[in-house]
Amino acid sequence: MNIEPRLQEALATVQDPEIRRPITELGMVESASLDDGTVRVKVLLTIAGCPMRSRIEDDVKAALAAVPGVREVDLELGVMSPEQRAELRSSLVSRTTPFSDPASLTRVIAIASGKGGVGKSSLTANLACAMAADGLRVGLIDADVHGFSIPGLLGIPGAKPTRVDEMILPPVAHGVKVISIGMFVPDNKPVIWRGPMLHRALEQFLTDVHFGDIDVLLLDLPPGTGDIAISVSQLLPGSELVIVTTPQAAAAQVAERAGSIAVQTGQKVVGVIENMSALVLPDGSTMDIFGSGGGADLARRLSLVLGNDVPLLGQVALDPMLRAGGDAGVPLVLSDPGSAAAEQIIAMARRLARRPRGLSGKKLGVTPL
Numbered sequence: 001m002n003i004e005p006r007l008q009e010a011l012a013t014v015q016d017p018e019i020r021r022p023i024t025e026l027g028m029v030e031s032a033s034l035d036d037g038t039v040r041v042k043v044l045l046t047i048a049g050c051p052m053r054s055r056i057e058d059d060v061k062a063a064l065a066a067v068p069g070v071r072e073v074d075l076e077l078g079v080m081s082p083e084q085r086a087e088l089r090s091s092l093v094s095r096t097t098p099f100s101d102p103a104s105l106t107r108v109i110a111i112a113s114g115k116g117g118v119g120k121s122s123l124t125a126n127l128a129c130a131m132a133a134d135g136l137r138v139g140l141i142d143a144d145v146h147g148f149s150i151p152g153l154l155g156i157p158g159a160k161p162t163r164v165d166e167m168i169l170p171p172v173a174h175g176v177k178v179i180s181i182g183m184f185v186p187d188n189k190p191v192i193w194r195g196p197m198l199h200r201a202l203e204q205f206l207t208d209v210h211f212g213d214i215d216v217l218l219l220d221l222p223p224g225t226g227d228i229a230i231s232v233s234q235l236l237p238g239s240e241l242v243i244v245t246t247p248q249a250a251a252a253q254v255a256e257r258a259g260s261i262a263v264q265t266g267q268k269v270v271g272v273i274e275n276m277s278a279l280v281l282p283d284g285s286t287m288d289i290f291g292s293g294g295g296a297d298l299a300r301r302l303s304l305v306l307g308n309d310v311p312l313l314g315q316v317a318l319d320p321m322l323r324a325g326g327d328a329g330v331p332l333v334l335s336d337p338g339s340a341a342a343e344q345i346i347a348m349a350r351r352l353a354r355r356p357r358g359l360s361g362k363k364l365g366v367t368p369l
């Protein structure tokens with residue numbers, strides 16, 4: 001198809017909001033021509049009833065209207081044929097788990113905890129948003145199969161992924177591509193799957209969900225050392241672990257077990273986060289509701305057990321606003337980035353995402369002359 005360069009250029013600025021690639025690259029522009037100030041353009045949606053229809057419509061019209069000499073935009077919307085969809089799918093999806101490829105440059109970080117309720121999901125949601133706000137391309141898998149809460153924490157409780165045949169497009173919240181097992185079970189029903197089913201579900205997330213090129217993939221693991229933690233280590237052998245604990249000694253002891261699985265799985269524990277640290281009272285004094293020292297203690301013990309330095313990445317104070325941000329679906333790092341708890345999380349997000357990475361063994365995609 002021959003499209004005038006000026007129109008082609010304008011249309012290339014329009015992205016499919018879910019796939020996040022220019023519509024010109026996705027075969028969505030069937031035709032476009034300029035005649036006496038009027039552009040006639042036909043755009044093909046990936047599926048009938050595409051939820052992004054009006055957004056694409058608006059973006060195409062705005063992009064073309066800005067081309068000098070264009071007075072009117074006559075936009076026709078169509079739907080891709082099954083063959084066109086198959087072509088799009090094969091250009092986007094690899095049937096293997098892309099993140100397990102040793103050449104993948106996506107950093108995969110699984111957030112784990114020993115006990116439940118220590119704030120692992122809240123921190124994962126905040127870390128993901130902090131990274132995205134920093135300009136990184138971020139994916140987030142809510143693998144907390146029995147206690148999935150990420151969609152709610154990110155303000156998209158009822159969101160469903162768009163399916164294009166076998167390809168699954170993750171909803172985007174606050175710039176983060178999110179997929180959760182909760183998006184596939186109707187009416188908040190409990191997930192009663194065990195081992196092999198969970199493994200298969202995770203595998204499907206990793207192969208069929210189109211995250212595209214992302215810098216970081218975060219996984220919110222269930223608490224403890226169950227099936228999912230093992231599956232993550234098998235499906236993503238290069239993944240790293242962050243362990244969340246409270247300052248309480250008993251919680252840190254349970255968390256040590258979650259971190260110690262790295263001895264068996266060969267994963268690297270890249271740090272400990274202490275959450276629910278001292279509450280700052282209105283008069284400026286502090287109160288250690290859950291005791292103190294658990295994070296530093298856990299980091300020290302894991303360093304001994306694993307034989308490498310496991311740092312305490314940071315301490316996040318108990319902060320009612322952090323809880324309120326989760327309830328409202330707007331993580332604290334976005335609603336009040338200047339608060340002490342948000343600053344801690346933002347600093348940890350930078351530390352985790354911006355670590356220099358060893359490139360040994362990775363294909364760089366360049367050929368020396």
Ligand SMILES: Nc1ncnc2c1ncn2[C@@H]1O[C@H](COP(=O)(O)OP(=O)(O)OP(=O)(O)O)[C@@H](O)[C@H]1O
Nearest residue numbers: 116117118119120121122147276317318319322323
């Ligand atoms: N730093 C904090 N200050 C105040 N409230 C917090 C903080 N961190 C987490 N919370 C609150 O504690 C509760 C538990 O947090 P969250 O659901 O994130 O824990 P979790 O470890 O993911 O639990 P589970 O794995 O069992 O689902 C939530 O109500 C959350 O809003």
